[in-house]
Amino acid sequence: MTGATSATSAELDVLGALLAFDFIGFAQKSTALDPHGPHYGQAVAAAFGLAARRRFPQGATPQEISGYVDGFLGSLEACAEDFDPAFLERLVAEGLHGGTAPGVEHLDPETAIQARLVLTLRLVRELGYGPDEQRELLAEAALGTSA
Amino acid sequence: MxxxxxxxxxxxxxxxxxxxxxxxxxxxxxxxxxxxxxxxxxxxxxxxxxxxxxxxxxxxxxxxxxxxxxxxxxxxxxxxxxxxxxxxxxxxxxxxxxxxxxxxxxxxxxxxxxxxxxxxxxxxxxxxxxxxxxxAAQVPEFAAGLSPDVRTLHTSDYQGPSQVPPGTVVIVGDGNSGRQIAGELAGSHSVVLSCSDTVSPPLPQTVVGRDMFWWMSVLGVMSLPVNMQAPDPVVGDRVPELAEAGRIRTVGRITAAEGAELLVADGERIKPSTVIWATGYRxxxxxxxxxxxxxxxxxxxxxxxxxxxxxxxxxxxxxxxxxxxxxxxxxxxxxxxxxxxxxxxxxxxxxxxxxxxxx
Structure with a gap:
């Protein structure tokens, strides 16, 4: 297994546990992640983008993205202040339109993966995905990452 | 007032x-x-x-x-x-x-x-x-079978390594307190940690760059109802690394005390200098x-x-x-x-x- 493949697999395992709301599995599997690896965050980013495009198949205007981020932050019981709304909006825009939105590539990969993990969970819940759909999403993200 | x-x-x-x-x-x-x-x-x-x-x-x-x-x-x-x-x-x-x-x-x-x-x-x-x-400190009933020559204390009385005489320390109970104390004593004593039959899931203190409780808070886990039977996770546990390094030995559940010895469920007998009861409260x-x-x-x-x-x-x-x-x-x-x-x-x-x- 190449470094990219094993990193992808580890990240998608972590995301998979999170989507299944297996918190213990999510936390335990996270120890396999390498935040210094060259591919860190790519697999989660791929899954996040897929989920965002499925959630918003017609795309979304900047105002709609801003409203979505507001709603997300408002739904948090705690730690909303730890998220930068502008950063989240850029992540969502990037996920919807593919490629890299201005500013995102310069941000801390750890901050980006944290936000994408939480947002992907929200998106998947909004899509109403059960275990089968979640597996399919992760499989497609793995294919997209390895391409 | x-x-x-x-x-x-x-x-x-x-x-x-x-x-x-x-x-x-x-x-x-x-x-x-x-x-x-x-x-x-x-x-x-x-x-x-x-x-x-x-x-x-x-x-x-x-x-x-x-x-x-x-x-x-x-x-x-x-x-x-x-x-x-x-x-x-x-x-x-x-x-x-x-x-x-x-x-x-x-x-x-x-x-x-x-x-x-x-x-x-x-x-x-x-x-x-x-x-x-x-x-009040809770101690197993079988503790009464331990010789008075063996020093014992509950975690509620534990202050630090200097309080514990040299020799083998057996810590009975592997929750967060027992493991934290075992980790501390591993630097100065021969430590044996007795682990219960219930496996407590170990959780890292940091998850994807954030404290575990940050995730639990953001994800709403902290406000969910909890299964009373589910074991408490052990957070930021150093025991596995210390055990691998040979600085702590783990054994199964202690089931009895006979004079100067503690009996492990698998039949092993241990002679401690000190026993620390990390067995909770009632x-x-x-x-x-x-x-x-x-x-x-x-x-x-x-x-x-x-x-x-x-x-x-x-x-x-x-x-x-x-x-x-x-x-x-x-x-x-x-x-x-x-x-x-x-x-x-x-x-x-x-x-x-x-x-x-x-x-």
Whole structure:
């Protein structure tokens, strides 16, 4: 297994546990992640983008993205202040339109993966995905990452 | 407050983190209360814990309502910091704490409650029992079979390595406390950690660059109902790495003590110089009105709302959520209890003859 493949697999395992709301599995599997690896965050980013495009198949205007981020932050019981709304909006825009939105590539990969993990969970819940759909999403993200 | 009132709308029994959080919310609601604590000072229970004790919640998740825990949010406070914080909290919000006021009995008295304390009696319309998740040290019955020549102490009496004579230390109980103490003693003693049959899931302190409790808070895990049977996770555990390095030995459950030896379930016999019981606590609730207790002698309540009207509980282990007994999360339960108390208080203090008249 190449470094990219094993990193992808580890990240998608972590995301998979999170989507299944297996918190213990999510936390335990996270120890396999390498935040210094060259591919860190790519697999989660791929899954996040897929989920965002499925959630918003017609795309979304900047105002709609801003409203979505507001709603997300408002739904948090705690730690909303730890998220930068502008950063989240850029992540969502990037996920919807593919490629890299201005500013995102310069941000801390750890901050980006944290936000994408939480947002992907929200998106998947909004899509109403059960275990089968979640597996399919992760499989497609793995294919997209390895391409 | 300097003297026990004869009557008070609300008596909060216990001025630790749970009681202080209740006092804060009641103060905010304008409901008069008194906080009665058995200790000689606020924070005494924390002060007595072992010297190197560190919270497994970072400062960001260790604050009571209205006052963030000071310092860097990513820092893990030690027990002395917790003591200072609790004292500051009580002072800052001018909470009516009476120390050295142990409540000896609590009895239903008409529509209210009669508290008998070491400084006399007090009648309260409503009561909050916030005496904490810890009670008396719990030691296995088989401990009586251990020779008096073997030094023993419970985690509640443990202070640090210098207290423990040289030699083999067997720590019985592998929860967070047992593991933290085992990790500390591994630097100076030969440590054997006896692990229970129940496997506690180990969780890293940091998950994807954030404290574990950050994730649990963001994901809403801290406010979910919790299965009482599910074992507590062990957070930031160093035992596996120390065991791999040969600095700690782990064995199975200790089942008996015979003279100078402890018996492991698999038949191994261990001769300890010292035994540390990391076997938890039991709470004696016999001071409560019997009507407040079930057949097992445990408080009757539903998520902190007592079976008897006007009685409430705070700080009990997993009372409502995983955070119910944790310093950084008990405030949620305290807010809920205070809201219920305030509603009941305003209902009983509204005079029927004054309806329609301006307040």
């Amino acid at each position: 300097s003297a026990l009132p004869a009557t008070v709308p609300v008596a909060v029994i216990g001025a630790g983190q749970s009681g202080l959080a209740a006092g804060y919310h009641l103060r905010q609601a304008g409901v008069r209360c008194v906080l009665l604590d058995a200790g000689s000072e606020v924070g005494e229970t924390w002060r007595r814990r072992w010297d190197s004790l560190t919270l497994f919640t970072s400062a960001q998740f260790s604050g009571l309502p209205g006052l963030p825990f000071p310092g860097d949010g990513a820092h893990y406070p030690g027990k002395d910091e917790v003591v200072s914080y609790l004292r500051d909290y009580a002072e800052r919000f001018d909470l009516p704490v009476l120390t050295d006021h142990r409540v000896l009995s609590l009895r239903r008295d008409g529509d209210g409650y009669l508290l008998s304390t070491t400084h006399g009696d007090c009648r309260a319309d409503q009561v909050v029992i916030a005496t904490g998740a810890f009670g 709470t004696d609730w016999s001071w409560l009105d019997p009507e407040m207790l079930d057949d097992a002698g445990q408080p009757r309540h539903t998520e902190g709302l007592g079976a008897l009207p006007g009685s409430y509980y705070l700080g009990l282990y997993r009372m409502r959520t995983r955070g119910s007994a944790l310093i950084g999360f008990v405030g949620h339960d305290a807010e809920r209890v205070a809201a219920a108390i305030t509603t009941a208080h305003r209902t009983t203090t509204t005079s029927p003859t004054a309806e329609g008249e301006p307040s």
